[in-house]
Amino acid sequence: MSGSGADLHLSWDIHQWSQDQTFGGDGSGSDLDDYEYEELSDHDVAEEFPNETPLQTVFPPPRAGMEFPSIDAAHMYYAQYAYDQGFGITKNGGSSKDGRQRVIVLCSKGNRPKISCKKAIPEKNRKVEKELCLARINLNLDQAKNVWRITSFTEKHNHTLCPEHSHRIRSFRQIQEWAKKQLEMNDRAGVSLISNINAVTEMGGGPLHCGFSERDGRNLVARMRRGKFMKGDAEAMMQFFRESKQKDPKFYYSCRFDADNRLDVVFWADSTCQSWYEFFGDVVTFDATYIVNKFDLPVAPIVGVNHHGQSIIFGCAMMTHESADTYMWIISSWLECMGGKAPQTIITDQSYAMTNAIAEKLPHSRHRHCIWHITDKLANKIGNITDKEKAQTDILGVIYESKTESEFESEWASTISRYSLQNNVWLADMFDMRSMWVPVYLNNHFWAGMRSTQRSESINSFLDRFVNSKTTLRNFVRCFDLALQRLRRRESDENYDCLRGKSRLISQWNPIEKQFCEAYTNNMFIKFQHQIKALIDTKFTSRERLGNVTVYNIDDGEREFKVEFNCQDQTYSCECHLFETNGLVCTHALLVYKQEDVSQVPDKYIMDRWCKNFKRNYLNERAIAVSIRERRETHNNLNLMLYLVYQKLIDYAALDEETQQCVVDGLNGLLLSIAKFSERTQSVGQNSSAITADGESASHSGNGCVNEDTPVKDPLRRRKRGRNPEKRKKSNLEIKREQTKRKRIKSQQSGLKKNSNAEKA
Secondary structure, eight states: OOSSHHHHHHHHHHHHHHTSOOOSSSOSOOHHHHSOOOBOOOHHHHHHSTTOOOOOBOOOOOOTTOEESSHHHHHHHHHHHHHHHTOOEEEEEEEOTTSOEEEEEEETTOSOOOOOSSOSSOSSOOOOOOOOOOOEEEEEEETTTTEEEEEEEEOOOSSOOOGGGGGGSGGGOOOOHHHHHHHHHHHHTTOOHHHHHHHHHHHTTSTTTSSOOHHHHHHHHHHHHHHTTTTOHHHHHHHHHHHHHHHOTTOEEEEEEOTTSBEEEEEEEOHHHHHHHHHHTTEEEEOOOBOOSTTOOOEEEEEEEOTTSOEEEEEEEEESSOOHHHHHHHHHHHHHHTTTOOOSEEEEOSOHHHHHHHHHHOTTSEEEEOHHHHHTTHHHHTOSOTTHHHHHHHHHHHHHHOOSHHHHHHHHHHHHHHTTOTTOHHHHHHHHTGGGTOGGGTTTSOOTTOSSSHHHHHHHHHHTTTOOTTOOHHHHHHHHHHHHHHHHHHHHHHHHHHHHOOOOOSOTTOHHHHHHHHHBOHHHHHHHHHHHHGGGGOEEEEEEEETTEEEEEEEOSSOEEEEEEETTTOOEEETTOHHHHHSOOOHHHHHHHHHTTOOSOOGGGSOGGGBTTOOOOHHHHHHHHHHHHHHHHHHHHHHHHHHHHHHHHHHHHTTOHHHHHHHHHHHHHHHHHHHHHOOOOOOOOOOOSOEESSSOOTTSOOTTEEOTTSOOBOOOOOOOSSOOGGGSOOOHHHHHHHHHHHHHHHHHHHHHHHHHHHHHO
16 A cells, blocks of 8 residues: 555555464464455546556455454554545554453544534534444454454444545544654744645655645644743743854843743844944844734844845844833843944934933934834824815925924924914924934934834844744744844845946946945945936036135935035035935035046045945954854755765665665664764753843843743733723624624524433433
8 A cells, every 4th residue: 555654654564564474263374365456546536636646455354353463463454454445543442341451443433423512603613523433343352362353343334435535534644753854944944834844745755645734734833833842931942042052152142030030021142143233333223113922022123234235133132011121221231242332323213211221321322213203193193284284294394305403493483383283292392302303413423324213124024024923932032043044145145246246337437436336335336326317317506616615506306405525635515414324425426526527536435334345354254154154064964965865765765675675674774873883962951151130141140140940931921002902992783793693602502402402312
């Protein structure tokens, strides 16, 4: 018989046993020798799986008097017969009245269906599989001969048999060890669940031969994920951190616990995060609005941008509650991890707790609130006034188009007065905080092209590919590590693309474009080319010479800007402040350089952080590369080498039964030899760093250390913001629907109860 992963081992055991086992009591030989095998038609199976043509043979039916050396042998024999016939089996055991041991192996549709009248209409409509089928074999133990004997065999079924679907029957579905390991390895690598199952199914020979269904694969992966949390979710996450610390000595994690030893807040960053921050930590965004885990805990990735303009991560925090004290602890841990280096600028949302924490812990960093969060609220905050849309447009124009602080303040007051919004408290508060979000107050600082927490939101969207609302804490940090690997790969791909070739020039006459093409990474050079393209719509409106400085008024088609050009050192100053905020020479300056016949801009306008040959610590990068390579190279090489050997062995084993037996015996012998040669124990996850309860770093000892023997408790599920859905006010229609539903269920329950009583009577 062939057709599933389970049947191969069943038939092997039975045929091996039947070669020297006699059935019945007459000693005339095996019933298998006297039975004529017939080949079943595979027409129906071929229609369902056009590429699969399994060969099935009818297994001889059992009969009274057959003897077996063990109950397992009898069970396997009946399983083989049941597979060929197309029904599942189950086993019941016990003792008879005379004390003899007996076992019943019966059809899986036997016994009485369980119907409860407590739930008239269950939430999930489960199928009733039991049909009181009487097909079975009864076995008794002959203690004198120490064999199990079939005392009776009932062949007739009261339901349709389906041999073409035997591979789907639960009794014969089994996920073999190689498939379990492959599913687990793919899951660790971040392969989507359906792609993971499809790949392993194909490796097993397709749906008919792999031995398990898609649901079996889903259930196994879910059990494997749950099985890693036997000590509790928080404790499993701590275990993951300790293992990561052993693999990556620079891995940093810090935890704080409450009075009940529950996880309160945690921060972690691996060596890659630390390396990224060392070179690109001048600008960061910090946003705690991401909540994707089963405890509804806010997750706050600290995000930046690399020299390719890609989002990168400098570390991540997870907290049970958002308060100024919590954020101060996170910032302290982050700074300690990064050697005390603070960012030059930081962008957050309008969280007052976060604002107070940054003012306390990062006093020299320029803090900016996300302008999108503020302007998005504008329509709701100005209320229902006349010409609401026009008022909103005018206010946004004042916010984005003001060139000086005095211009913004005068235009703001004029616009607010024009629409009679002087008494609007929210607008007054926003005006008082104008230095933290209005562009004109922030144009003298470098922001790497960011005005909002959009980078954080894009990272949140990126993480959504790896996690969901049911993700456990341990699984979250594991998936977070996978996400970091993807980000590393994206950066490496861009590094290679810069070495492989350069972007095309769009203006052969402009030597400045060639200068930036040689210096900047491809992505940043493309952004610079947008300024080149904008020259088409840019023109001079006036020009005035004041000593060594020439003042140009330039119209770019949307607005007019003033550019001051120093003829001696060829530097400039533009009202748009694109270079100060983004690190790119603006189209207004390019027009001036063209007018002044300048072929090379001063080196100060070639920003190092956007350059393809940006000087990075070679030893540090080499250490990271070696660490990553040592972790994965050996495992990957072994996987590839053993997989090729495995494929060759499969090809040989498929030739004939003798070769197959030779392969199996050889592998078993090899395993025994290796086990004797290499007997060693492995202790995983020994704690090399203390976890402190008072905010001290997890890589140092301190007061309040939590002993490894003391289990870390899971955090309490965090209550979501807003009204509890169960306590919300319901509409009259919803109330009426619920009343009708309760009445229907009550009547159905009473009807089922009457039927049940009638059956008993």
